[in-house]
Amino acid sequence: MKYFYSILFIFSSVLSFAQTESQDSSRVYKKKVLEAVEVDFLMSFYSQNGQHSAVGGGVGSEKLKDNTPTLVVNIPLGNDDVLTVDAGISAYSSASSSNVNPFYTLPVKTQSGSTIIVQTGASQTGAANLETSAAVDDVDDDPVSTGPKPIGSPWYASSGASKSDALKSLNVSYAHSSDDRNEIISVNMAVSKEYDYSSLGFGAGYTRLFNQQNTELSIKGSAYLDQWLVIYPTELNEYRLYGDDFLNSGYFNGVEVYDQDMNVTSDAYNPSAFSSMSKTNRNSYTASLSFSQVLSKNLQMSVFMDLILQSGLLSTPYQRVYFKDRPNYYIGQSSDIEYYETTKNNGVYHLADDVERLPDTRFKIPIGLRLNYYFNEIITFRTYYRYYKDDWELEAQTASIEMPIKLSQKFTFYPSYRYYTQTKADYFAPYNTHFSSEQYYTSDYDLSTFNSKSIGFGVSYTDIFTSFKIFRLALKKIDLRYQNYKRSDKLKSNIFSFGFSFVVDK
């Protein structure tokens, strides 16, 4: 609720600011870049499911839900300038993330008949896996030498705090247009925060129009300085805290560890490949160049190119990796070990050999093309193509087409189709197939070879006379969109999004 109030506060602040500004600037008439304050309420509902959880080392549920209320306000400042405030929240729950600590215990009946639930390890707070916490044992890390034994499964969401979070973001940008409207200078600043990750970004751009505004050249630079609050999978965090004796200390004291043959082992599990991350920052630097050209009265195109350099901690520190040349060890119901990679596995979890390790730099070059064609008063074609390559040897291509069909003066229907294909990054291998001798490794299927298809549609309602009003907000447009996404590795998702665009009456 506090996020809602925050957004409301920002909204009311910018509205009052805009009102003052519009009164001041009305003394001398000049055609404005933006005539009135514009407000967009945007929202999306996303859900997905798959079977290659990155936290589970390439095995497990990828069930995820995400809702993203967002507010965008464009405010004219004088005749030439526009201030944009873009604030949003992304509130998600994720089965994959919840399994940073996958262990829990089932409810047990006491002799008196009442039911108790015994939480184990760090699952109650999620904070016990923090890199920075020296006193995690005080939080929730008691041995479970008595009571029911812990179980876990990559196919089920755990009850840990990492199962849900909210990403809060704010982006403020300012654009100034020259008197002849042929030059635009812009700057922006962005911040975002979620539990284990924060980001600070800023950028500046310059746009030049010429050839009677038939040609547009734009250059932009941006930098994001991000910071991880490093969290490790429970078993590796215990190893980090207690060293070689960790099976007799902390969480693992009294917990039975099984080998592949379902035998209880004593001190056999030893993730010696694991060590703490040396960096906690992730920086991204981007130089963007775009060129737009009117080709005829009905055709125009644009070419975009980005040069993106990332450095720092580029791997995700709680994504597990299992080595083929190391024995497997499990906690939970030993009878489920043989079904580990299937959804029949209700209660056993494979203990990690290490976390994902990726190079600390990545250089990406995407080149995109848009070509839009006005076929007639009813139909328009919007096409997009992108070629992408990076120095992790991931190569990808994207093609999409959308065909807006005007059903009436107010309603437009947007069927669309998108195809995407990529080759795997050098460091990807599926569950339990990496070797401990490798320098870099990941089992995150987002970096595997796959293709994906999206099919969807949208409907928009436009009222150029803005006749419907809510207080001072005059409704200009409503957008509804739906996309169904299928990836060749069986990941599926649906997204429903909508937007309400208003103009603020003076």
Next chain:
Amino acid sequence: MKISFTSQKKHALSVFVLQLYMLLILSFVLVSSCTVVKPYQKVNLNDSDMKLSAHKTERFETNYQVYREGASGANGGKTGGGCGCN
């Protein structure tokens, strides 16, 4: 006759399609660069569906694509900030 493609051939075909597309765009630019469309002739180009940018509500789809796919950028979306790790 059944035609089957290996992934390498598929990739080569895709690159060929890209080159063809680029050639097409380049031809358009060269042919039309001498032609100037006057402001009063831009009625169709000024249609909201002809904008050379994504729809406002498309930003969410772009975000999820960045999370779920290895490629990003060159689409007007974010090129940094956020771990995309859920």
